[in-house]
Amino acid sequence: MSSMGRSLGQRKEKMKAIAKVAHQRIIFSKYKQEIFKKAAELSTQCGVDIAILLFSPQGNTVYSFGSPSVDSIITRFLGENRRLDELRRELHWLEKQVKAEKERGKALDVARKNWEDYINGLGWEELLPVIGKLEELKRNAHAELQKKDVVAASASCSSSMSAANYGPPAEEIDD
Numbered sequence: 001m002s003s004m005g006r007s008l009g010q011r012k013e014k015m016k017a018i019a020k021v022a023h024q025r026i027i028f029s030k031y032k033q034e035i036f037k038k039a040a041e042l043s044t045q046c047g048v049d050i051a052i053l054l055f056s057p058q059g060n061t062v063y064s065f066g067s068p069s070v071d072s073i074i075t076r077f078l079g080e081n082r083r084l085d086e087l088r089r090e091l092h093w094l095e096k097q098v099k100a101e102k103e104r105g106k107a108l109d110v111a112r113k114n115w116e117d118y119i120n121g122l123g124w125e126e127l128l129p130v131i132g133k134l135e136e137l138k139r140n141a142h143a144e145l146q147k148k149d150v151v152a153a154s155a156s157c158s159s160s161m162s163a164a165n166y167g168p169p170a171e172e173i174d175d
Contacts, residue, residue, distance in 0.1 A: 024057045036065040043067035049076075 018024045032054055039050050044067075051066040051073035064070045122130065 021057070028054075028057055032063055036063075039065050040067060049073050051077075 018027060035052060035054070039052055042048060043050050049067060049072075051070045052064065053070070054063040055061070056063070066073050119127070119130070
């Protein structure tokens with residue numbers, strides 16, 4: 001059906017700015033009340049929290065509606081935004097960590113490839129000193145791990161003992 005056959009109530013008019021300031025004030029006042037009424041209905045019927053802030057056409061007056069209150073909703077909104085900001089910062093930090101680890105992995109792959117090429121190019125006589133150095137490195141690493149285990153175990157024991165309870169736990173005492 002063409003727009004010519006529609007009644008005035010069914011015709012769609014293009015939205016455009018109202019030129020006269022007096023008409024702007026009248027329309028603003030009318031729609032402001034309608035918007036607040038619809039917001040109250042939405043809040044009551046659907047159980048939603050809602051806040052609306054309207055600035056007058058001149059910008060010198062702010063009108064607000066809130067259910068339960070504008071302050072509580074804005075506070076909640078800002079709190080959620082702070083948490084989102086924290087999560088964004090954490091995500092950014094984690095993405096940087098992942099990128100750094102990927103680069104580190106690539107560097108290790110290159111180093112491993114270079115090491116394999118080096119080892120594969122050695123003869124038996126040249127491999128014997130390398131094997132000795134690797135065994136020494138293994139012993140040193142094992143010794144360092146044992147030192148750390150002893151330090152961690154002593155820290156754990158000293159923190160778990162109270163002033164009145166010195167000595168091994170009851171289950172370790174020989175009868």
